Amino acid sequence: MRTYPYVGPAEHLARASVATAGRPVTTAHALAVWLSEQPPDDVAEPFTYTVDTGLLLRLAPRRSEHVVCSGGVPVIAAGEMSFTRQGGNWEVDGVTNQSTGYCPDPESWAAVHAALETAGVEHPAYFTHAFTFRRCAGCGHQNIVRDEYFFCALCDEPLPP
Ligand SMILES: [Zn+2]
Known part of the structure:
Protein backbone atom coordinates (compact mmCIF):
# COMPACT_ATOMS: atom_id res chain seq x y z
CA MET A 1 0.00 0.00 0.00
CA ARG A 2 1.17 3.50 -0.77
CA THR A 3 2.34 5.74 2.09
CA TYR A 4 1.29 9.40 2.13
CA PRO A 5 3.48 11.94 3.92
CA TYR A 6 1.82 15.03 5.36
CA VAL A 7 1.64 17.83 2.76
CA GLY A 8 -0.46 20.45 4.59
CA PRO A 9 0.37 23.64 6.48
CA ALA A 10 3.37 23.44 8.82
CA GLU A 11 1.47 24.98 11.77
CA HIS A 12 -0.76 21.90 11.99
CA LEU A 13 2.21 19.55 11.92
CA ALA A 14 3.79 21.58 14.73
CA ARG A 15 0.77 20.80 16.95
CA ALA A 16 0.82 17.05 16.19
CA SER A 17 2.39 14.54 18.56
CA VAL A 18 1.77 11.16 20.14
CA ALA A 19 -0.14 13.01 22.85
CA THR A 20 -2.58 14.58 20.36
CA ALA A 21 -3.17 11.42 18.33
CA GLY A 22 -6.72 10.15 17.85
CA ARG A 23 -8.21 7.16 19.66
CA PRO A 24 -6.97 3.79 18.34
CA VAL A 25 -9.95 1.72 17.20
CA THR A 26 -8.96 -1.93 16.83
CA THR A 27 -12.26 -3.58 17.82
CA ALA A 28 -15.99 -2.93 17.49
CA HIS A 29 -16.06 -2.54 21.28
CA ALA A 30 -13.39 0.18 21.20
CA LEU A 31 -15.48 1.99 18.58
CA ALA A 32 -18.62 1.77 20.73
CA VAL A 33 -16.74 3.07 23.80
CA TRP A 34 -15.26 5.98 21.87
CA LEU A 35 -18.61 6.96 20.35
CA SER A 36 -20.26 6.80 23.79
CA GLU A 37 -17.74 9.41 24.99
CA GLN A 38 -18.59 11.89 22.22
CA PRO A 39 -21.19 14.65 22.65
CA PRO A 40 -24.52 13.11 21.48
CA ASP A 41 -25.03 15.83 18.87
CA ASP A 42 -21.65 14.99 17.30
CA VAL A 43 -22.30 11.28 16.80
CA ALA A 44 -24.42 11.95 13.71
CA GLU A 45 -21.58 13.93 12.10
CA PRO A 46 -18.53 12.57 10.28
CA PHE A 47 -15.37 12.10 12.32
CA THR A 48 -11.75 12.53 11.27
CA TYR A 49 -9.85 9.27 10.75
CA THR A 50 -6.36 8.17 9.80
CA VAL A 51 -4.80 4.77 9.18
CA ASP A 52 -1.06 4.66 9.87
CA THR A 53 1.50 2.37 8.24
CA GLY A 54 0.90 -0.24 10.98
CA LEU A 55 -2.75 -0.40 9.79
CA LEU A 56 -3.87 1.30 13.02
CA LEU A 57 -7.18 3.15 12.62
CA ARG A 58 -7.45 6.33 14.72
CA LEU A 59 -10.55 8.49 15.20
CA ALA A 60 -10.70 12.12 16.29
CA PRO A 61 -13.54 14.62 16.75
CA ARG A 62 -14.96 16.35 13.71
CA ARG A 63 -12.83 19.15 12.24
CA SER A 64 -9.68 17.73 13.82
CA GLU A 65 -6.70 18.07 11.50
CA HIS A 66 -5.70 14.71 10.05
CA VAL A 67 -2.06 15.24 10.99
CA VAL A 68 -3.09 15.82 14.61
CA CYS A 69 -5.21 12.62 14.50
CA SER A 70 -2.30 10.58 13.14
CA GLY A 71 0.12 11.96 15.71
CA GLY A 72 2.19 13.58 12.97
CA VAL A 73 3.23 10.44 11.09
CA PRO A 74 2.75 9.38 7.44
CA VAL A 75 -0.46 7.46 6.74
CA ILE A 76 -1.81 4.92 4.28
CA ALA A 77 -5.35 6.38 4.48
CA ALA A 78 -7.13 9.45 5.88
CA GLY A 79 -10.52 11.08 5.53
CA GLU A 80 -13.91 11.33 7.20
CA MET A 81 -16.04 8.53 8.62
CA SER A 82 -19.61 8.50 9.96
CA PHE A 83 -21.47 5.83 11.89
CA THR A 84 -24.96 4.52 12.43
CA ARG A 85 -26.35 2.07 14.96
CA GLN A 86 -27.80 -1.17 13.57
CA GLY A 87 -29.20 -3.79 15.92
CA GLY A 88 -27.07 -2.63 18.84
CA ASN A 89 -23.85 -2.42 16.82
CA TRP A 90 -22.21 0.64 15.34
CA GLU A 91 -21.35 0.41 11.67
CA VAL A 92 -19.82 2.77 9.12
CA ASP A 93 -22.44 4.41 6.91
CA GLY A 94 -20.23 7.03 5.26
CA VAL A 95 -16.49 7.10 4.53
CA THR A 96 -14.34 9.31 2.29
CA ASN A 97 -10.68 9.95 1.48
CA GLN A 98 -11.18 13.70 2.00
CA SER A 99 -7.96 14.91 3.61
CA THR A 100 -6.18 17.89 2.13
CA GLY A 101 -3.38 17.31 4.67
CA TYR A 102 -2.49 13.92 3.17
CA CYS A 103 -4.29 13.83 -0.23
CA PRO A 104 -4.69 10.03 -0.29
CA ASP A 105 -5.68 8.42 -3.58
CA PRO A 106 -8.99 6.55 -3.95
CA GLU A 107 -6.85 3.37 -3.90
CA SER A 108 -6.31 4.01 -0.17
CA TRP A 109 -9.66 2.24 0.25
CA ALA A 110 -7.69 -1.01 0.60
CA ALA A 111 -6.18 0.28 3.85
CA VAL A 112 -9.52 1.48 5.23
CA HIS A 113 -11.11 -1.82 4.31
CA ALA A 114 -8.37 -3.84 6.01
CA ALA A 115 -8.55 -1.78 9.22
CA LEU A 116 -12.35 -2.08 9.45
CA GLU A 117 -12.30 -5.80 8.68
CA THR A 118 -9.67 -6.34 11.39
CA ALA A 119 -11.82 -4.43 13.88
CA GLY A 120 -14.94 -6.36 12.87
CA VAL A 121 -16.88 -3.20 12.00
CA GLU A 122 -19.47 -3.38 9.20
CA HIS A 123 -18.84 -0.89 6.38
CA PRO A 124 -19.83 0.08 2.83
CA ALA A 125 -18.21 -1.77 -0.09
CA TYR A 126 -16.18 1.32 -1.06
CA PHE A 127 -15.76 5.01 -0.25
CA THR A 128 -19.19 6.65 -0.24
CA HIS A 129 -17.39 9.66 -1.79
CA ALA A 130 -13.93 9.29 -3.37
CA PHE A 131 -11.92 12.46 -3.98
CA THR A 132 -9.09 13.01 -6.47
ZN1 LIG B 1 -1.99 26.71 -9.45
Missing part, protein backbone atom coordinates in the same frame (compact mmCIF):
# COMPACT_ATOMS: atom_id res chain seq x y z
CA PHE A 133 -6.33 15.38 -5.35
CA ARG A 134 -3.77 17.09 -7.58
CA ARG A 135 -0.98 19.47 -6.65
CA CYS A 136 -0.50 22.38 -9.07
CA ALA A 137 3.05 22.42 -10.46
CA GLY A 138 2.67 26.16 -11.10
CA CYS A 139 1.62 27.52 -7.70
CA GLY A 140 1.73 24.52 -5.35
CA HIS A 141 -1.98 24.67 -4.49
CA GLN A 142 -3.56 21.35 -3.45
CA ASN A 143 -6.66 20.96 -5.63
CA ILE A 144 -9.62 18.64 -5.28
CA VAL A 145 -10.50 17.68 -8.87
CA ARG A 146 -14.22 17.86 -9.59
CA ASP A 147 -16.06 16.72 -12.72
CA GLU A 148 -12.79 15.67 -14.43
CA TYR A 149 -11.77 19.34 -14.56
CA PHE A 150 -7.95 19.11 -14.31
CA PHE A 151 -7.11 22.81 -13.88
CA CYS A 152 -5.83 24.65 -10.80
CA ALA A 153 -8.56 26.51 -8.91
CA LEU A 154 -6.12 29.32 -8.05
CA CYS A 155 -4.04 29.90 -11.18
CA ASP A 156 -5.82 27.92 -13.97
CA GLU A 157 -2.67 25.93 -14.82
CA PRO A 158 -3.37 22.42 -16.16
CA LEU A 159 -3.03 19.73 -13.46
CA PRO A 160 -1.34 16.34 -13.98
CA PRO A 161 -3.88 13.88 -15.49
Whole structure:
Protein backbone atom coordinates (compact mmCIF):
# COMPACT_ATOMS: atom_id res chain seq x y z
CA MET A 1 0.00 0.00 0.00
CA ARG A 2 1.17 3.50 -0.77
CA THR A 3 2.34 5.74 2.09
CA TYR A 4 1.29 9.40 2.13
CA PRO A 5 3.48 11.94 3.92
CA TYR A 6 1.82 15.03 5.36
CA VAL A 7 1.64 17.83 2.76
CA GLY A 8 -0.46 20.45 4.59
CA PRO A 9 0.37 23.64 6.48
CA ALA A 10 3.37 23.44 8.82
CA GLU A 11 1.47 24.98 11.77
CA HIS A 12 -0.76 21.90 11.99
CA LEU A 13 2.21 19.55 11.92
CA ALA A 14 3.79 21.58 14.73
CA ARG A 15 0.77 20.80 16.95
CA ALA A 16 0.82 17.05 16.19
CA SER A 17 2.39 14.54 18.56
CA VAL A 18 1.77 11.16 20.14
CA ALA A 19 -0.14 13.01 22.85
CA THR A 20 -2.58 14.58 20.36
CA ALA A 21 -3.17 11.42 18.33
CA GLY A 22 -6.72 10.15 17.85
CA ARG A 23 -8.21 7.16 19.66
CA PRO A 24 -6.97 3.79 18.34
CA VAL A 25 -9.95 1.72 17.20
CA THR A 26 -8.96 -1.93 16.83
CA THR A 27 -12.26 -3.58 17.82
CA ALA A 28 -15.99 -2.93 17.49
CA HIS A 29 -16.06 -2.54 21.28
CA ALA A 30 -13.39 0.18 21.20
CA LEU A 31 -15.48 1.99 18.58
CA ALA A 32 -18.62 1.77 20.73
CA VAL A 33 -16.74 3.07 23.80
CA TRP A 34 -15.26 5.98 21.87
CA LEU A 35 -18.61 6.96 20.35
CA SER A 36 -20.26 6.80 23.79
CA GLU A 37 -17.74 9.41 24.99
CA GLN A 38 -18.59 11.89 22.22
CA PRO A 39 -21.19 14.65 22.65
CA PRO A 40 -24.52 13.11 21.48
CA ASP A 41 -25.03 15.83 18.87
CA ASP A 42 -21.65 14.99 17.30
CA VAL A 43 -22.30 11.28 16.80
CA ALA A 44 -24.42 11.95 13.71
CA GLU A 45 -21.58 13.93 12.10
CA PRO A 46 -18.53 12.57 10.28
CA PHE A 47 -15.37 12.10 12.32
CA THR A 48 -11.75 12.53 11.27
CA TYR A 49 -9.85 9.27 10.75
CA THR A 50 -6.36 8.17 9.80
CA VAL A 51 -4.80 4.77 9.18
CA ASP A 52 -1.06 4.66 9.87
CA THR A 53 1.50 2.37 8.24
CA GLY A 54 0.90 -0.24 10.98
CA LEU A 55 -2.75 -0.40 9.79
CA LEU A 56 -3.87 1.30 13.02
CA LEU A 57 -7.18 3.15 12.62
CA ARG A 58 -7.45 6.33 14.72
CA LEU A 59 -10.55 8.49 15.20
CA ALA A 60 -10.70 12.12 16.29
CA PRO A 61 -13.54 14.62 16.75
CA ARG A 62 -14.96 16.35 13.71
CA ARG A 63 -12.83 19.15 12.24
CA SER A 64 -9.68 17.73 13.82
CA GLU A 65 -6.70 18.07 11.50
CA HIS A 66 -5.70 14.71 10.05
CA VAL A 67 -2.06 15.24 10.99
CA VAL A 68 -3.09 15.82 14.61
CA CYS A 69 -5.21 12.62 14.50
CA SER A 70 -2.30 10.58 13.14
CA GLY A 71 0.12 11.96 15.71
CA GLY A 72 2.19 13.58 12.97
CA VAL A 73 3.23 10.44 11.09
CA PRO A 74 2.75 9.38 7.44
CA VAL A 75 -0.46 7.46 6.74
CA ILE A 76 -1.81 4.92 4.28
CA ALA A 77 -5.35 6.38 4.48
CA ALA A 78 -7.13 9.45 5.88
CA GLY A 79 -10.52 11.08 5.53
CA GLU A 80 -13.91 11.33 7.20
CA MET A 81 -16.04 8.53 8.62
CA SER A 82 -19.61 8.50 9.96
CA PHE A 83 -21.47 5.83 11.89
CA THR A 84 -24.96 4.52 12.43
CA ARG A 85 -26.35 2.07 14.96
CA GLN A 86 -27.80 -1.17 13.57
CA GLY A 87 -29.20 -3.79 15.92
CA GLY A 88 -27.07 -2.63 18.84
CA ASN A 89 -23.85 -2.42 16.82
CA TRP A 90 -22.21 0.64 15.34
CA GLU A 91 -21.35 0.41 11.67
CA VAL A 92 -19.82 2.77 9.12
CA ASP A 93 -22.44 4.41 6.91
CA GLY A 94 -20.23 7.03 5.26
CA VAL A 95 -16.49 7.10 4.53
CA THR A 96 -14.34 9.31 2.29
CA ASN A 97 -10.68 9.95 1.48
CA GLN A 98 -11.18 13.70 2.00
CA SER A 99 -7.96 14.91 3.61
CA THR A 100 -6.18 17.89 2.13
CA GLY A 101 -3.38 17.31 4.67
CA TYR A 102 -2.49 13.92 3.17
CA CYS A 103 -4.29 13.83 -0.23
CA PRO A 104 -4.69 10.03 -0.29
CA ASP A 105 -5.68 8.42 -3.58
CA PRO A 106 -8.99 6.55 -3.95
CA GLU A 107 -6.85 3.37 -3.90
CA SER A 108 -6.31 4.01 -0.17
CA TRP A 109 -9.66 2.24 0.25
CA ALA A 110 -7.69 -1.01 0.60
CA ALA A 111 -6.18 0.28 3.85
CA VAL A 112 -9.52 1.48 5.23
CA HIS A 113 -11.11 -1.82 4.31
CA ALA A 114 -8.37 -3.84 6.01
CA ALA A 115 -8.55 -1.78 9.22
CA LEU A 116 -12.35 -2.08 9.45
CA GLU A 117 -12.30 -5.80 8.68
CA THR A 118 -9.67 -6.34 11.39
CA ALA A 119 -11.82 -4.43 13.88
CA GLY A 120 -14.94 -6.36 12.87
CA VAL A 121 -16.88 -3.20 12.00
CA GLU A 122 -19.47 -3.38 9.20
CA HIS A 123 -18.84 -0.89 6.38
CA PRO A 124 -19.83 0.08 2.83
CA ALA A 125 -18.21 -1.77 -0.09
CA TYR A 126 -16.18 1.32 -1.06
CA PHE A 127 -15.76 5.01 -0.25
CA THR A 128 -19.19 6.65 -0.24
CA HIS A 129 -17.39 9.66 -1.79
CA ALA A 130 -13.93 9.29 -3.37
CA PHE A 131 -11.92 12.46 -3.98
CA THR A 132 -9.09 13.01 -6.47
CA PHE A 133 -6.33 15.38 -5.35
CA ARG A 134 -3.77 17.09 -7.58
CA ARG A 135 -0.98 19.47 -6.65
CA CYS A 136 -0.50 22.38 -9.07
CA ALA A 137 3.05 22.42 -10.46
CA GLY A 138 2.67 26.16 -11.10
CA CYS A 139 1.62 27.52 -7.70
CA GLY A 140 1.73 24.52 -5.35
CA HIS A 141 -1.98 24.67 -4.49
CA GLN A 142 -3.56 21.35 -3.45
CA ASN A 143 -6.66 20.96 -5.63
CA ILE A 144 -9.62 18.64 -5.28
CA VAL A 145 -10.50 17.68 -8.87
CA ARG A 146 -14.22 17.86 -9.59
CA ASP A 147 -16.06 16.72 -12.72
CA GLU A 148 -12.79 15.67 -14.43
CA TYR A 149 -11.77 19.34 -14.56
CA PHE A 150 -7.95 19.11 -14.31
CA PHE A 151 -7.11 22.81 -13.88
CA CYS A 152 -5.83 24.65 -10.80
CA ALA A 153 -8.56 26.51 -8.91
CA LEU A 154 -6.12 29.32 -8.05
CA CYS A 155 -4.04 29.90 -11.18
CA ASP A 156 -5.82 27.92 -13.97
CA GLU A 157 -2.67 25.93 -14.82
CA PRO A 158 -3.37 22.42 -16.16
CA LEU A 159 -3.03 19.73 -13.46
CA PRO A 160 -1.34 16.34 -13.98
CA PRO A 161 -3.88 13.88 -15.49
ZN1 LIG B 1 -1.99 26.71 -9.45
